[in-house]
Amino acid sequence: MTASARVWFVTGASRGLGRAFTEAALAAGDRVVGVARDVSTLDGLGQQHPERLLALSLDVTDREKVFEVVGRAVERFGRLDVVVNNAGSLFSGMVEEFTEAEARAQMELNFFGALWVSQAVVPHLRESGGGHLLQVSSIGALGGFASTGLYSASKFALEGMSEALAAEVARFGIKVTIVQPGGYWTDLYTSSRATEPKAVYDELREELQEMWAEGSVDSEPRLAADAVMKLVGSDEPPLRLLLGSMVYDVAFDISRRRMETWAAWEETSRAAEKAVPNPVG
Template sequence: MTASASSRVWFVTGASRGLGRAFTEAALAAGDRVVGVARNLSPLDELAAGHPERLLRLPVDVTDREAVFAVTEKAVEHFGRLDVVVNNAGALFAGMVEEFSEAEARAQMELNFFGALWVSQAVMPHLRANGGGHLMQISSIGALGGFPSTGLYSASKFALEGMSEALAAEAAQFGVKVTIVQPGGYWTDLYTSSRATEPNPVYDGLREELQKQWAEGSVDSEPKLAAEAVMKLVASDEPPLRLLLGSMVYDVAFDISRRRMETWAAWEETSRAAEKAVPAP
């Protein structure tokens, strides 16, 4: 498909692999133009050869705020605008909460939260200048609740979602839409490329139990299915603030929400008793 002057311009982080690669391929297949950013761009060589005028590859480490702003300017200079931004770059640091060193905990937050924050800040002026656009924050099932061995990963995604909800309310006046995408399991290298803490033997029993659960109950899909959902989001005039991807994550979301509501209701009397308006001191 030949690109036209009106084709959308995407900015996809973590574009060289996994979901980011699937989003990039889907956008190109739709005739759009894509700025694919990643630390390692070599996996995009073949794709770039097939779309030399519509795929711009730019190297960046999203944890470097200055570099993120610079690469965003290069992207806009090249294609003239940005329309769709997909904050996809991220990684999983696995380990029990007690096991994390300061450096490991900060590294998880730097990539999954601060990296997305820097990209959001860098692209907003350009989306405003266009009079609108769509920013998609790729979150995770890990943001629905805290799970054993992924506590810091969940913390980074909880932070991403809190920031993104506020950003959605702030950006709406400029016609900029924000969607938090919560995927379930996909066949990417999220798990194979994950880093792990030094295991504390007191958690060996829990680890064995978790490994058994994952072996028996893991549901993983082709990344292209997530890309198809994202293309529907882009085509929507009224995209949702949140979108769950997958039956498993859909069911987990409702189960967690019900249990929270049941707990809140059980403690309603205590909650309400903790509030009573008094004059200012």
């Protein structure tokens, strides 16, 4: 281990992208605090890197526990350099179908979990003079898609919070990057939950399944980890980073269509604003 070895804090480290990020950091000689609800799958890595991997059980929706575990991480390794907010889940279903409990569960993990971790690590990053916070978002934050509305909502919320956070902590040397992955061979979809379907949407579901079967592009998580290693090695990391050709093309397509719509309605938009003196007083 070199003196320049970084200390990572990775949520959702037991599987999928989180596991890939953890393995890549360890391969680079860095130290990692890997957290997840069940960290038993990290036992093998822990045996290979007993001095450089600390696996801690954590439910990121428990704010008090998040602060406690972050404190233990800093106590063990002395500081944090790279924090990856990766923990998340997919709860699919049409917006009309969601119960209150299901909608709140999606927001609790994907948004509030990332918020609690962000709040817990920022003081430590500030105290050590800086660091890099990676917020793992999704192609779902580029636009709302049928049957993933609440998932998209949670990622939209994550990105809005993260943009504000980036502006707030920049003066402390803390960098924030929103990572927007496309499809990877993880268990996000196989472990996802779904609402109780309403028959009125059966035709739409069939159309969506056909579209996804024809257009799905999934890659090895290792490729995402390679990109993240380049990202954290940059002196000037971007606020946003797209991962994958498909998500890159989708991002540009959505942006173009939005700009075309705004331009088509420009006259109406501009007519809705005209400065006048304060009518009260």
